[in-house]
Amino acid sequence: MTTGIRLSLDGVLGVAQRDASIFFSYRLRAVSQALLALFSVTLFYYVSRLVGSGRFASADAYFAYVVVGLVILHSLAATLAVVPTTIRTELVAGTFERLAISPLGPALGICAMTLFPALAAAVTGALTLAFAVIVFGCRLAGLEAFLALPAGVLAIASFLPFALLVAALVLVSKQAGNLGGLVIIVLSLAGGVYYPPELMPSWIRWVSEVQPFTPALELLRHLLIGSPLSSPGVSAARLAAFAVLATPPAYAVLRAAVSSCRRRGTLVEY
Amino acid sequence: MALLEVDSVSKTWPGAREPVLDSVSFSVEGGGFAVVQGPNGAGKTTLMRIIAGLLDADRGALRISGVESPARRRDFQRQVGMASAGNTGLYARLSAVKNLAFATRIALLERGRRQAAVRESVERFGLGAFAFRRVDRLSMGRRQRVRLALAFLHEPAIVLLDEPATSLDDDGQAVLAEAISRQTGDGGGVVWFGPQGERRPREPDLTLWIAQGALGRR
Numbered sequence: 201m202t203t204g205i206r207l208s209l210d211g212v213l214g215v216a217q218r219d220a221s222i223f224f225s226y227r228l229r230a231v232s233q234a235l236l237a238l239f240s241v242t243l244f245y246y247v248s249r250l251v252g253s254g255r256f257a258s259a260d261a262y263f264a265y266v267v268v269g270l271v272i273l274h275s276l277a278a279t280l281a282v283v284p285t286t287i288r289t290e291l292v293a294g295t296f297e298r299l300a301i302s303p304l305g306p307a308l309g310i311c312a313m314t315l316f317p318a319l320a321a322a323v324t325g326a327l328t329l330a331f332a333v334i335v336f337g338c339r340l341a342g343l344e345a346f347l348a349l350p351a352g353v354l355a356i357a358s359f360l361p362f363a364l365l366v367a368a369l370v371l372v373s374k375q376a377g378n379l380g381g382l383v384i385i386v387l388s389l390a391g392g393v394y395y396p397p398e399l400m401p402s403w404i405r406w407v408s409e410v411q412p413f414t415p416a417l418e419l420l421r422h423l424l425i426g427s428p429l430s431s432p433g434v435s436a437a438r439l440a441a442f443a444v445l446a447t448p449p450a451y452a453v454l455r456a457a458v459s460s461c462r463r464r465g466t467l468v469e470y
Numbered sequence: 471m472a473l474l475e476v477d478s479v480s481k482t483w484p485g486a487r488e489p490v491l492d493s494v495s496f497s498v499e500g501g502g503f504a505v506v507q508g509p510n511g512a513g514k515t516t517l518m519r520i521i522a523g524l525l526d527a528d529r530g531a532l533r534i535s536g537v538e539s540p541a542r543r544r545d546f547q548r549q550v551g552m553a554s555a556g557n558t559g560l561y562a563r564l565s566a567v568k569n570l571a572f573a574t575r576i577a578l579l580e581r582g583r584r585q586a587a588v589r590e591s592v593e594r595f596g597l598g599a600f601a602f603r604r605v606d607r608l609s610m611g612r613r614q615r616v617r618l619a620l621a622f623l624h625e626p627a628i629v630l631l632d633e634p635a636t637s638l639d640d641d642g643q644a645v646l647a648e649a650i651s652r653q654t655g656d657g658g659g660v661v662w663f664g665p666q667g668e669r670r671p672r673e674p675d676l677t678l679w680i681a682q683g684a685l686g687r688r
Contacts, residue, residue: 294558
C-alpha cells in the first residue's frame with residue numbers, strides 16, 4: 201500500500217472516529233437508539249398478531265419477515281438520512297470548511313462520513329434482531345444466520361452510491377433529508393420491508409427490480425430466517441455488482457458537485 | 471522562487487457584471503509576513519478563500535513552493551493553513567485536543583507526527599488549562615486560540631489569517647505574535663487579511679490594499 205493511500209485511509213478512519221466521539225458525547229443517544237429498536241420490534245410483534253393472510257404461514261412468520269425488513273431499513277436510513285444531515289450540520293457549524301481545505305478533501309471526507317452511521321446501523325440491526333429473538337421468540341435459521349454479517353456489509357456497500365448522490369445534492373442545493381427521506385419511503389413502500397413487493401400494483405413493481413434494497417432484503421431473509429430464495433449467490437452477486445459498478449460514477453458525481461460549488465463559491469455556504 | 475505566488479487571479483460571481491477580483495497578483499517570500507487590507511466587501515475574504523482552496527478562480531494561477539492548485543490540489547492543501555474570520559469551525563461537542571487530533575488526521579500527517587503536533591500546539595497556543603474541556607464550554611478567546619492552533623497545526627508553508635486577533639486578550643495576542651514569528655522564522659509565510667487600522671503583532675514585510683477587485687501596494 202502506498203503512503204498516500206495509507207494516509208488517506210487513516211484520514212477516513214479519523215472522520216469515523218470523530219463521528220463516533222460526537223455520537224457518544226450525547227449520553228442518551230445510544231440508549232435511545234436501542235429503545236427505538238425495541239419499540240419498533242414490539243410494535244410489529246403486536247401488528248403481526250393480526251396477520252392472517254395466506255401469504256404467511258403464521259403470525260410469527262410475518263413478524264420474522266418484518267424484523268429483517270427493519271434491520272435493513274436501519275442501514276438504509278443510516279446511509280441516506282444520517283449522512284446528508286451530518287453534512288448540513290457541518291455546513292451550518294462551519295466545520296465543513298476544515299474538511300474542504302484539508303488534504304483529505306471534501307469528497308473523500310463525505311465518503312468517510314458514511315462509515316460510522318453504517319456501523320451504528322449494523323449494531324442497531326443486531327439489537328433489533330436480538331430483541332426479536334430474546335423477547336419475542338423469533339426463530340433464526342441455523343448456522344447460515346452468521347452469513348448475514350458479510351451479506352449485511354455487502355448490502356450497506358450497495359446503498360453507498362445512493363448516499364453519495366444524495367450528499368452531492370445536499371452540497372449543491374443546501375437541503376438535507378428531503379430527498380433521502382423520500383427515497384427511504386419509496387423503497388420501504390415498494391421494496392419489501394413490511395409486505396412482499398408482489399402485493400403492489402404491477403406498474404410500481406419495477407421499483408423492486410432496479411435497486412439493491414430488495415435483493416438485500418431477500419438475501420438477508422434467506423440467511424436469517426430461512427425464507428426461500430432460488431439462488432442466494434445471484435442475489436449476493438447483484439449487490440456486489442451494484443456496489444462495484446455504481447459507486448465510481450456516484451463518487452464522480454460527488455466530485456463534480458464539489459467542483460461546481462468551488463466554482464460558484466457555495467462550497468461552505470449554508 | 472517565491473513561497474506563495476498569486477498570479478493574475480480573477481473571479482466574477484455568477485450573475486455579477488463586475489469582477490470581485492480583477493487580475494490580482496502578488497507573492498510572498500519565505501519568511502514573509504504580508505497584510506492584505508481593504509474596506510468591507512472589497513474581496514479580501516474571497517481572495518483568502520481562493521488561496522485556501524475553498525473557491526476556484528475563474529482565471530489565474532496559484533502556487534505554493536511551485537506546487538500549483540488546482541492541478542495538484544492535495545499537495546497544495548498540505549501546505550496551507552487557515553483561520554477564517556468568526557468563531558465557527560470547531561466541533562462543539564469535542565474537546566480542544568480532540569479537535570486538534572482530528573485535524574492531524576485529515577491533514578494526512580504520519581501517525582508518528584500526530585501526537586507530537588497536538589502536544590506542541592497545546593503548549594504553543596497556551597491551551598493546557600482547557601485542552602480536555604469541550605469547546606462549547608470555552609470562552610470566545612479560548613476558542614479563538616484553538617482555531618489559531620488548527621491553522622498552524624500541520625506546519626503548513628503558508629498560513630492565512632482572517633481577522634485573527636478577534637476575541638484575543640493581551641496574552642492571546644502575544645501567543646499569536648509568537649506563532650507568526652516562529653512561522654516566518656522557520657521560513658514559512660503568513661498572510662493576514664483584515665480591515666485597515668486593525669492591531670497587528672508586528673510590521674508586515676508587504677502591505678497590500680484591495681479595493682474594487684484590484685490590488686495595490688502600500
